[in-house]
Amino acid sequence: MTTRAAEAAYLALHLAEWADKGYAVYNPHGKDVADLPVIYGFCKDGSPGRYSMHLLAEDGTHLGDHVCSAEGYGPHDLGVIEGSRPDRHETFRAHYPDGYRMEYVPLDQVRARSHAGLEAAFQRNQEAARRADTQTEGDDAE
Secondary structure, three states: OOOHHHHHHHHHHHHHHHOOOOEOEEOOOOOOHHHOOEEEEEEEEEEOOEEEEEEEEOOOOEEEEEEEOOHHHHHHHOOOEOOOOHHHHHHHHHHOOOOEEEEEEOHHHHHHOOOHHHHHHHHHHHHHHHHHHHHHHHHHHO
């Protein structure tokens, strides 16, 4: 079992190792980065030892999730940080082959619902789910 002090020290080392990295960008056509669609990494909920991390494309598509022992690991483990998790970027490139940029939204902003971009992506996700439910209900009636 790891002590709290050891957990804190390991997290501090991890954060220091990745501190100089920015958010990942895939831009094969050299577009203005601000014009690229966003993939949001965010912490939906959690408490020490178990944080629920998710990836949501600007268009509302869920692109993955992960559980972390501390929120500080989330940006790396989700692939938000430049150079982290190349395996996840295969999925991102398949979804947005013309480019994307990553952004991380921390738990406090998610709880406050204060991030306009993530809120819009979440609404698109919910609308798609409602359409899918309606279509499934219609298919059941046949």
